Every structure is written in C-alpha cells, then in structure tokens.
Amino acid sequence: MMSPNVRPVLSALLRNRTGALLVALEIAIALAVMVNAAWIVAQRIHEMQKPSGLDIRDTFAIGVSALTSHSDLGAAQRADLAYLRSLPGVIAAAATSSVPFSHFGQGDSVARDPGPRAPAIDERSMQVDEAALATLGVRILAGRNFTAAEIQPLSSRMFAASPEVLITESLARKLFSDGNAVGKPIYLSDDNGTPMTVVGITSDFVASVWGKPSYDTALYPQTPGSYGNYFCLVRTRPGDTVALMNTALRHLATSNPDRVVFLAQTLQYYRQRVDAENRDMVIFLALVTALILSVTCLGIFGLTAFNVSARTKQIGTLRAVGARKRDVVAHFLIENAIVLFAGALAGCTLALAVGYWLSDQYQLPRLDLHYLAIGVVGVAVLGQLAAWQPARRAASVPPSVATRTV
Amino acid sequence: MLQYYIRLALKSLRRTPGLTALMVGAIALGIAACIVTLTVYHAMSGNPIWWKNKVLYAVTMDSWGADSPHDPQHPTLAPPQLTYMDATALMRSDIPKRKVIMTQELGTLTGAPGQSMPMHVMARATTQDFFSMFDVPFQYGGGWHGADLAALPEIVLSQEVNDSLFGGSDSVGRTILWNNIRFRVVGVLRHWAPLPRFYDVVDGAFATPEDTDQVFVPFSWVTTLRAMPDGNTDCHIHGPVANYQAFLTSECIWIEMWVELPNAARRERFQAYMDAYWAAQRREGRFPRPLNNHLTNVSQWLMINGVVSSDSRILLRVAFAFLVVCLINTVGILLTKFLRAAPTVGVRRALGASRRQIFTQHLVEVAMVSMAGALLGLALGAAGLSGVQAIYAQDNAYGMLAHFDPLGVAWALALAALSTLAAGLYPAWSIGRLPPAGYLKSR
Numbered sequence: 001m002m003s004p005n006v007r008p009v010l011s012a013l014l015r016n017r018t019g020a021l022l023v024a025l026e027i028a029i030a031l032a033v034m035v036n037a038a039w040i041v042a043q044r045i046h047e048m049q050k051p052s053g054l055d056i057r058d059t060f061a062i063g064v065s066a067l068t069s070h071s072d073l074g075a076a077q078r079a080d081l082a083y084l085r086s087l088p089g090v091i092a093a094a095a096t097s098s099v100p101f102s103h104f105g106q107g108d109s110v111a112r113d114p115g116p117r118a119p120a121i122d123e124r125s126m127q128v129d130e131a132a133l134a135t136l137g138v139r140i141l142a143g144r145n146f147t148a149a150e151i152q153p154l155s156s157r158m159f160a161a162s163p164e165v166l167i168t169e170s171l172a173r174k175l176f177s178d179g180n181a182v183g184k185p186i187y188l189s190d191d192n193g194t195p196m197t198v199v200g201i202t203s204d205f206v207a208s209v210w211g212k213p214s215y216d217t218a219l220y221p222q223t224p225g226s227y228g229n230y231f232c233l234v235r236t237r238p239g240d241t242v243a244l245m246n247t248a249l250r251h252l253a254t255s256n257p258d259r260v261v262f263l264a265q266t267l268q269y270y271r272q273r274v275d276a277e278n279r280d281m282v283i284f285l286a287l288v289t290a291l292i293l294s295v296t297c298l299g300i301f302g303l304t305a306f307n308v309s310a311r312t313k314q315i316g317t318l319r320a321v322g323a324r325k326r327d328v329v330a331h332f333l334i335e336n337a338i339v340l341f342a343g344a345l346a347g348c349t350l351a352l353a354v355g356y357w358l359s360d361q362y363q364l365p366r367l368d369l370h371y372l373a374i375g376v377v378g379v380a381v382l383g384q385l386a387a388w389q390p391a392r393r394a395a396s397v398p399p400s401v402a403t404r405t406v
Numbered sequence: 407m408l409q410y411y412i413r414l415a416l417k418s419l420r421r422t423p424g425l426t427a428l429m430v431g432a433i434a435l436g437i438a439a440c441i442v443t444l445t446v447y448h449a450m451s452g453n454p455i456w457w458k459n460k461v462l463y464a465v466t467m468d469s470w471g472a473d474s475p476h477d478p479q480h481p482t483l484a485p486p487q488l489t490y491m492d493a494t495a496l497m498r499s500d501i502p503k504r505k506v507i508m509t510q511e512l513g514t515l516t517g518a519p520g521q522s523m524p525m526h527v528m529a530r531a532t533t534q535d536f537f538s539m540f541d542v543p544f545q546y547g548g549g550w551h552g553a554d555l556a557a558l559p560e561i562v563l564s565q566e567v568n569d570s571l572f573g574g575s576d577s578v579g580r581t582i583l584w585n586n587i588r589f590r591v592v593g594v595l596r597h598w599a600p601l602p603r604f605y606d607v608v609d610g611a612f613a614t615p616e617d618t619d620q621v622f623v624p625f626s627w628v629t630t631l632r633a634m635p636d637g638n639t640d641c642h643i644h645g646p647v648a649n650y651q652a653f654l655t656s657e658c659i660w661i662e663m664w665v666e667l668p669n670a671a672r673r674e675r676f677q678a679y680m681d682a683y684w685a686a687q688r689r690e691g692r693f694p695r696p697l698n699n700h701l702t703n704v705s706q707w708l709m710i711n712g713v714v715s716s717d718s719r720i721l722l723r724v725a726f727a728f729l730v731v732c733l734i735n736t737v738g739i740l741l742t743k744f745l746r747a748a749p750t751v752g753v754r755r756a757l758g759a760s761r762r763q764i765f766t767q768h769l770v771e772v773a774m775v776s777m778a779g780a781l782l783g784l785a786l787g788a789a790g791l792s793g794v795q796a797i798y799a800q801d802n803a804y805g806m807l808a809h810f811d812p813l814g815v816a817w818a819l820a821l822a823a824l825s826t827l828a829a830g831l832y833p834a835w836s837i838g839r840l841p842p843a844g845y846l847k848s849r
Contacts, residue, residue, distance in 0.1 A: 018741060019738055019741060019742055022735075022741075023738060026731050026735060029734075030731060037724065040720070065512060065514065117473060117474065227634075228512065228634070229512065260514050260523075262514075281717050281721070284721055284724075285721070285724065288439055288721075288724050288728050289724075291435055291439065291728060292727065292728050292731050295436075295731050295732055296731060296735075298428060298432070299735045299739075302425070302735075302742065303738065306742040309746075310746070362716045362720070
C-alpha cells in the first residue's frame with residue numbers, strides 16, 4: 001500500500017529540492033542542539049539535586065576578622081563560641097576556616113605517598129574543632145572524630161599538615177581504591193612529607209566551593225585564624241535560623257572591639273548562589289532549544305504549505321482520477337517524512353559530533369544515546385504535526401480544481 | 407528607481423502578511439538571542455581596557471621549583487604571580503613608562519564621622535602608577551604621589567565606600583583608620599569595576615560582592631605593617647616560614663605585576679632587563695627551571711588564564727546555531743515567496759527589466775525584511791538583557807555584568823544586516839536567473 005506511493009512523492013519532492021534541503025538542514029541543526037542541550041540540562045539538574053550532605057536550612061555562618069595584628073583571635077573565638085552555644089535555640093556551634101558553598105575557604109591536594117611527584121587529589125580544606133561535625137550534620141562512617149586534645153591551638157603559621165586528619169568517603173575512595181583509609185597516612189602534596197593519619201571517614205559533604213561543588217573534603221584539627229579571620233558555623237532549631245543570626249550579629253558586633261564581624265549569612269544563601277549558575281544555564285538552554293524547535297516547525301509548516309498551494313491543480317487532478325482524501329494527506333506526510341528522515345540522519349551525525357566535541361572540550365560525560373533516540377522520535381512527531389494542517393488543507397482541494405484554469 | 411523598488415517590496419510584503427511576520431519574527435528572535443549571549447560573553451571575555459591593549463603587559467617569570475611546573479596542566483606557562491624579591495627588583499627598572507605591583511589585603515575601616523560599626527573592606531595594596539596606568543576615574547582628588555611612606559599614609563576610597571562612610575561628599579583631606587592606622591583620604595573613585603578584573607585574575611576575575619576592591623593603599627604599607635597577603639599565595643618550598651623577613655625573601659609568589667611599555671623598542675629593552683636579572687639570579691643558584699620570562703598583553707592574559715566560563719561559550723554557540731536556523735528558515739521562505747511571484751517577474755523581464763534590476767528589486771525587499779527584523783531583534787535583545795540582568799541582580803553574584811553598550815548595538819546591527827543580506831542573496835539571485843519565457847506561457 002505504501003510502496004507505490006513513494007515514487008511519485010519522491011519525484012514531487014525533487015522538484016523543490018532547495019526548499020526541502022533547507023528544511024532538512026534546519027531539522028539537523030535543531031536535533032543536534034536539542035539532544036545536546038537536553039544532555040547538558042540533565043547534568044545540571046543532577047548537579048542541583050545532589051545532596052549537600054549538610055543541614056543547609058538550619059545553619060548560618062558568622063565571619064570574624066582581627067581588627068589589628070595583635071588581636072587575640074584565639075580568645076575571641078572561645079568567647080564567641082561560648083556565647084553562641086549559650087543562645088537558646090542553638091543546637092551546635094563550631095569555629096572553622098571555611099564556609100560551605102561559599103568562596104571562603106582553602107584548597108590543597110593530598111596524596112597516598114610523600115613527595116611532589118606522587119599523584120595527588122585536589123581537596124577542599126577545612127580547619128575545624130571537635131564540634132564541627134555535629135554542627136555540620138556530618139556523620140562518622142568509620143574511625144572516630146577528633147578529640148578536644150587533638151585540636152592544635154591557633155598559630156600564625158600558614159596552612160600546614162597536622163598529625164591527624166578526617167576525610168570524606170569520596171576522598172577516601174579516590175585515595176584508596178577500597179575506601180579503607182582509617183589508620184593510614186596521607187600527605188599534603190606540597191609539604192615536606194609530614195604523614196597525616198586518617199583517624200576517621202565522614203559522610204560526603206560540600207565544603208567551600210571553587211568551581212564545581214565537590215565532595216572531596218579534608219578536615220584538619222586546627223583552630224582557625226591563621227589567615228586573620230575565622231568563621232563560626234551555628235546550627236539552630238528549624239525555623240529559628242534567621243532570627244538567631246540577627247541576635248548573634250547584634251551581640252558579636254559590639255562584644256569585642258579587637259575584632260570585627262564581616263559576614264553573617266545563612267548557608268542556604270550560598271547554596272542558592274551556587275545553584276543559580278546551573279539554573280540560569282538550564283533556563284537559557286531550554287528557552288533557546290524551544291525557540292529552535294518552533295522555528296524549525298514553522299519551516300516545515302511553511303514548506304508543506306507552499307507545496308500544497310503550488311500544486312493545487314495537480315492535487316485536484318489526483319482527486320479527479322480517484323485519489324481519496326486520505327491518499328492526499330498521506331502523500332504530503334510521506335514527502336515530509338522523507339525530509340525529516342534526511343534531516344534526522346544528518347542531525348544524528350551532527351549531534352554525535354557536537355557531543356564528542358563537548359565532552360572533549362568541557363569534560364562533559366559522553367552523550368547518552370538514549371537522548372539521541374528520544375530526540376529523533378520527538379523531532380519526527382513534531383515535524384509530522386507541523387505538516388499536518390497544510391496536508392489536511394490539501395485534502396480539501398475539490399477535484400473540480402483540475403478542470404479550471406487559473 | 408529605488409523608490410519604485412521599495413514600493414514593489416512593500417506591496418509584496420503586504421500581500422503575504424503572515425509570511426512577512428514569520429520572517430521578521432524569526433530574524434528578530436535569532437538576533438535577540440545572539441545579542442544577549444554576545445553581550446554576556448563580551449562582558450566576560452571582553453577586554454575592559456582594550457584601548458591600552460598594546461601597551462599594558464603582565465609580567466611573569468618562572469621562579470617555580472625544579473620538580474614540577476606551577477600548573478601541571480599548562481607546563482609551558484610561568485606562574486601568574488611573582489615573588490617579593492623579583493617584583494621589587496623588576497620595579498627598580500626605569501624602562502617601563504609606568505609599572506605597578508599589587509596584592510590583596512583584607513582589613514577594616516573605622517573612625518569615619520558617625521561610623522557606628524567597623525567596616526570590613528577588601529583593599530588593593532598597590533603602587534602609585536596604578537590609577538594612571540589603568541585609567542581609573544576619580545570623583546574627588548587623585549592617587550597618591552611620590553614617596554609611598556609619607557608622614558601620614560594615604561588612602562584612596564571607592565565611590566561605594568565613600569558613599570557609605572562620608573555620605574558621598576568630598577572626603578579628600580579627611581582621615582580614617584585602616585587596620586587601626588590613621589590614613590589620609592587623597593582620592594575618591596568614580597564607580598570603577600572593570601569586568602573581568604583583568605589586573606588580578608588570580609584572585610577572581612569576576613569578584614563576588616565580598617571581594618571587590620573597596621580601598622587602595624600604598625603597597626609599601628603591606629611590608630611596613632608586616633601584613634600577610636590575603637590574595638592567592640603559592641609556595642613550592644613548604645614548611646613554616648620563620649618570620650616575616652623570611653617570607654619576603656622566600657620563593658612564595660603572591661604579587662601581580664604590570665608594566666606599561668609604549669613601544670616595541672621599550673618592550674624589547676624591558677624583556678632584556680628581565681632576562682639579564684634572571685641570568686644573574688640563576689648564577690646565584692635560584693631559578694632551577696628554564697628561562698620563561700613573559701610580557702603578556704591584556705587580551706592574551708585573559709585567554710591564557712581561562713577567564714571566560716565554559717557556560718557562556720556554550721551558550722554563545724547555541725545562540726549562533728539558533729541564528730543559523732532562523733536564517734535558513736528565512737532563506738527558505740524568501741525562496742518560496744519569490745518563486746511564487748515568478749510569473750510577475752516573467753512579465754517584468756519580458757517588458758525589458760534586466761536580470762540585475764530584478765536582482766536589485768528583490769534585494770531591496772530582503773533588506774527591508776532584514777531591517778525590520780534587526781530593529782525588532784534589538785528591542786527584544788534589550789528586553790532579554792534586562793531579564794538576564796534581573797536574574798543576575800537577584801543572584802547577587804556578579805555586578806553589572808550585562809549592560810547594553812553602544813558597541814554591542816553596533817555589533818548587533820552589523821550582525822543583523824550582514825546575516826540577512828547573506829540569507830537574501832541566494833533567493834534574490836535565483837529569481838533573477840529564471841528564464842522568463844516559461845512563466846509567461848504557463849498561465
């Protein structure tokens with residue numbers, strides 16, 4: 001039933017080659033863009049849905065900086081923490097050198113072996129006290145937390161190795177393939193080879209962010225402040241966070257003239273700022289892809305409509321010699337299907353090329369072929385829908401047109 | 407003749423209002439998408455001091471250790487910062503017309519009249535040429551002059567700091583405490599936040615509100631105060647530094663250096679000066695790595711430091727793909743539209759119109775469509791940009807990232823005109839080529 005129809009359709013198609021070719025080209029580009037955009041969007045949504053590993057909603061950070069070079073930051077820190085922990089509604093408070101999801105923080109790289117040539121893994125560093133895990137809402141998966149005695153007092157030294165270290169599960173797996181790191185030594189890659197014993201493995205969580213959020217975090221038992229500032233992280237009862245943050249800010253801003261509070265912000269704020277970049281990309285890609293698809297559909301619609309109006313007389317003749325309305329609709333839909341097929345074929349090649357290039361240039365995972373398959377089906381359905389209305393119009397051409405001269 | 411063509415074009419466009427709207431709309435959308443992404447891209451990659459691109463150079467010198475390059479992913483690049491020893495040595499040269507070294511310092515401002523709480527500020531510690539070299543605009547006063555260590559140290563405030571501490575009034579001559587030391591205000595900037603912050607890409611080319619330069623202090627105060635830098639500091643020889651003097655003579659890199667070299671001759675002389683310094687130091691046992699002294703201009707500097715985010719590059723390409731689809735669409739529509747009017751063309755040809763005249767006539771029609779599309783696209787693009795800006799403002803991440811600059815408008819117009827004309831050329835040409843006879847006889 002179908003096969004005898006294809007030949008006349010093909011010869012009709014070949015009469016307006018340029019138009020069909022242009023539409024096929026549009027389809028190819030639209031398919032390539034759509035498939036890869038959908039792939040990127042999926043990655044970004046995955047990124048946004050990744051758990052932080054933290055109690056983001058109920059935690060705020062207060063940043064404190066020394067006012068003069070001789071301020072006693074250690075004493076200031078103890079007083080600040082004592083005050084924060086005394087506030088009703090505060091569940092836990094800790095001093096750290098970095099704020100999760102913000103730019104405030106340090107990074108380093110650690111390795112299984114000493115020396116600058118050992119393969120190292122980049123991590124985000126946090127100097128913490130023994131209360132930090134409870135404040136962050138991070139669990140110990142193996143080994144143990146730091147003890148109070150292990151926390152080194154504030155020193156003016158820059159970031160340096162410590163005898164004990166806690167690492168996240170992700171980092172443990174990257175350093176030791178079985179993830180079994182407890183009791184083993186690791187090394188800061190730009191240090192002289194001081195071994196740091198992994199005393200425990202924590203659940204995955206995001207520390208400060210530089211680039212993409214990462215679960216590779218290492219915790220050092222050091223009183224923060226060697227950079228002249230420290231952060232108090234405070235976890236509160238749900239719902240009290242902002243009110244308590246303002247109370248704490250008012251008190252801390254005036255309680256000690258030797259240091260200043262330069263920041264008071266919820267972790268939610270920083271998380272949203274990180275998510276916003278992904279969200280913007282998702283919105284823009286979705287928008288432009290939708291526009292490309294609609295313009296392509298308009299192109300298909302335009303081509304079919306033109307063909308229909310240019311061939312009114314021939315359609316009339318067809319109808320006069322016995323073609324049913326169905327056959328006329330089928331004629332135009334098959335013609336459109338051929339264009340779609342050619343476009344999709346070129347589009348697949350283009351999509352794969354773009355996908356390869358993206359993964360090569362931007363370290364994106366290789367395009368999942370399911371996306372391509374769904375994209376082809378989607379374009380085929382949309383394309384046929386776009387041609388549907390003009391094809392229906394063609395079917396309504398009365399056979400008598402054949403006898404008229406325009 | 408042109409008037410006649412315009413009348414013909416208008417008539418033809420009015421005959422098919424749907425198609426005309428479709429063409430204009432598609433071009434407008436494509437151009438709007440390109441304007442938005444181009445502006446964002448331009449803001450991120452654009453050289454904010456392009457007029458001095460040929461004379462400003464970042465100074466780098468590979469002082470890193472023998473074991474591995476500073477950046478293992480780009481082993482040919484020298485580290486982006488200098489040691490204190492090298493920076494001060496290179497600053498002694500008189501070859502550059504202007505020269506600056508700089509670092510970043512966190513600090514506090516107190517003691518302004520009526521100030522209730524200390525203000526935490528990001529300070530740029532730099533040398534006196536900074537303002538003239540980077541064409542920094544002043545609202546009041548100017549930069550500091552002569553010896554950095556004057557009796558009363560001098561400070562320059564950003565417009566924003568001056569607004570919040572002095573209510574925007576002329577504060578030149580007033581004093582303020584920076585890190586508890588009395589400074590005299592000598593200048594107040596007019597809003598100045600080059601994007602990207604080309605002069606210090608190491609500490610973030612797109613400063614978030616928490617690390618924008620708010621005050622400017624003489625560099626010599628950093629070392630006088632024995633302040634550790636708060637900008638990026640990399641050391642390849644680790645272990646604790648004994649004291650501040652040891653830090654200054656260490657191999658730690660923490661200083662950005664820029665020079666202004668007005669011509670090639672001076673550039674070569676300064677390069678020779680650097681190389682001679684390098685050779686002398688190497689004889690004394692420093693610089694284990696091969697000679698890699700570089701003077702890099704601003705646009706190259708932004709490129710090798712990977713300032714443009716990959717997101718905006720992807721978006722730019724997607725937008726261009728969209729414009730291409732829109733243009734292909736327009737070519738298709740124009741082609742079918744012109745072909746449909748072929749009988750009329752046949753008549754005109756038969757009556758003596760030349761191919762060129764037919765071509766010009768259709769090109770006029772194309773130009774009108776493209777102009778309408780471009781104008782509408784500009785309007786849409788401006789609207790889209792304010793949308794993008796609203797999103798950025800809401801995120802509070804980047805300042806005035808995407809603003810509609812005149813250069814952008816010129817670009818957009820050129821883009822619109824060129825692309826549509828290119829799209830219209832083929833249809834106009836193919837309609838001119840049609841043999842008239844066939845169309846005359848068939849109907």
